[in-house]
Amino acid sequence: MLTQIINGKIFTPQGWLNDGSILMRDSRILEVTNCDLALIGAQMIDAKGMYIVPGFVCMHAHGGGGHDYTECTPEAFQMIIDAHMRHGATTIFPTLSSSPFDKLQRAAGICEELMTRPNSPVEGLHIEGPYLNPKMAGEQFADAVKSIDEREYKTLVEGSSCIRRWDASPELPGALDFARYLKGHGILVALSHTEAEFGDIRQAYEAGFTHAAHFYNAMPGFHKRREYKYEGTVESVYLMDDMTIELIADGRHLPATILRLAYKLKGVERTCLVTDALAYAATDGREINDPNVIIEDGVCKLSDHSSLAGSIATSETLVQTMVRAGIPLGDALRMASETPARVMGVYERKGSLQKGKDADVVVLDKDLNVRAVWQKGRLVEGTNTLFSVDNLKK
Numbered sequence: 461m462l463t464q465i466i467n468g469k470i471f472t473p474q475g476w477l478n479d480g481s482i483l484m485r486d487s488r489i490l491e492v493t494n495c496d497l498a499l500i501g502a503q504m505i506d507a508k509g510m511y512i513v514p515g516f517v518c519m520h521a522h523g524g525g526g527h528d529y530t531e532c533t534p535e536a537f538q539m540i541i542d543a544h545m546r547h548g549a550t551t552i553f554p555t556l557s558s559s560p561f562d563k564l565q566r567a568a569g570i571c572e573e574l575m576t577r578p579n580s581p582v583e584g585l586h587i588e589g590p591y592l593n594p595k596m597a598g599e600q601f602a603d604a605v606k607s608i609d610e611r612e613y614k615t616l617v618e619g620s621s622c623i624r625r626w627d628a629s630p631e632l633p634g635a636l637d638f639a640r641y642l643k644g645h646g647i648l649v650a651l652s653h654t655e656a657e658f659g660d661i662r663q664a665y666e667a668g669f670t671h672a673a674h675f676y677n678a679m680p681g682f683h684k685r686r687e688y689k690y691e692g693t694v695e696s697v698y699l700m701d702d703m704t705i706e707l708i709a710d711g712r713h714l715p716a717t718i719l720r721l722a723y724k725l726k727g728v729e730r731t732c733l734v735t736d737a738l739a740y741a742a743t744d745g746r747e748i749n750d751p752n753v754i755i756e757d758g759v760c761k762l763s764d765h766s767s768l769a770g771s772i773a774t775s776e777t778l779v780q781t782m783v784r785a786g787i788p789l790g791d792a793l794r795m796a797s798e799t800p801a802r803v804m805g806v807y808e809r810k811g812s813l814q815k816g817k818d819a820d821v822v823v824l825d826k827d828l829n830v831r832a833v834w835q836k837g838r839l840v841e842g843t844n845t846l847f848s849v850d851n852l853k854k
């Protein structure tokens with residue numbers, strides 16, 4: 461099937477293209493062109509002057525649509541994936557938070573099965589923990605974290621083919637071997653829930669910790685111990701020029717000033733936007749039944765208000781937050797699509813609107829709300845909001 465989207469502002473790697481069109485054949489982009497003449501036989505879609513942008517790459521999210529990946533059923537996985545797809549995420553790496561070994565194994569099995577389905581948006585599994593510094597893991601995960609177990613992680617990596625990213629605290633005994641081993645298997649290693657300072661961060665980077673998970677969250681910045689002052693993990697990550705970062709840009713986990721600072725110092729090519737979303741994201745108004753947490757001000761908090769529990773953001777929220785923080789739309793879009801695609805190693809097929817890539821296309825209105833989503837050429841959201849113009853052009 462041939463589909464042609466016209467009459468929108470198309471975001472390409474060369475910048476914005478007006479009065480052009482995107483041609484999709486089956487699951488691929490056939491052409492991005494500056495011509496909007498109707499092609500014979502194509503289904504025409506009128507974007508009504510809205511933004512036409514690459515589908516977003518979701519590299520860190522624990523749940524959505526009322527479910528969490530730790531439920532470990534194919535149905536839960538599918539419901540989360542569908543919920544985030546409706547908000548523009550067309551490439552998805554399910555994130556499993558700190559879990560026992562048998563659960564990690566089960567999740568890997570489900571993920572592999574989903575990846576074999578035709579036109580799946582799933583590109584691999586992301587594991588966060590359980591090898592985390594208990595001091596930095598937060599109360600919620602205190603029971604689930606443990607020290608690094610070499611036999612365990614090697615068994616998992618060798619027994620599955622879907623693990624693409626694994627987060628751990630670099631200061632734990634065995635962390636550097638863990639990073640070297642995973643890097644050797646082509647898996648992204650990220651530092652997470654850590655209090656490592658510069659010396660440890662530099663060593664960790666050299667061993668393979670090349671990415672910083674939810675930057676600024678669950679890690680210290682510049683601080684004082686007794687009479688002297690020390691850099692924190694945050695400054696150490698800034699000093700490692702090539703270390704990539706991710707920001708929870710839900711407008712709650714980080715203030716606008718810090719979003720701007722991270723963007724200024726790390727730049728578009730080193731900064732990814734993530735939701736780090738919990739089950740309560742993309743629930744479309746459904747109630748939550750968990751006495752431990754509340755939803756307030758667009759974020760999930762522990763019910764005693766002592767801390768945030770996690771985000772309820774979707775991909776479109778991230779772009780909206782960055783633009784509200786004063787960052788140009790094009791750069792915000794790249795940090796939600798291109799950079800995560802590069803960091804996760806899928807940029808040759810994902811992350812930009814270019815000939816030959818997967819037809820992952822999102823239409824955003826002037827308020828940057830998602831109005832239509834094609835995932836590998838399949839319309840997964842927006843049947844009512846766009847205008848099919850076949851008949852007019854005849």
Ligand SMILES: [Zn+2]
Nearest residue numbers: 520555588736
């Ligand atoms: Zn997370």
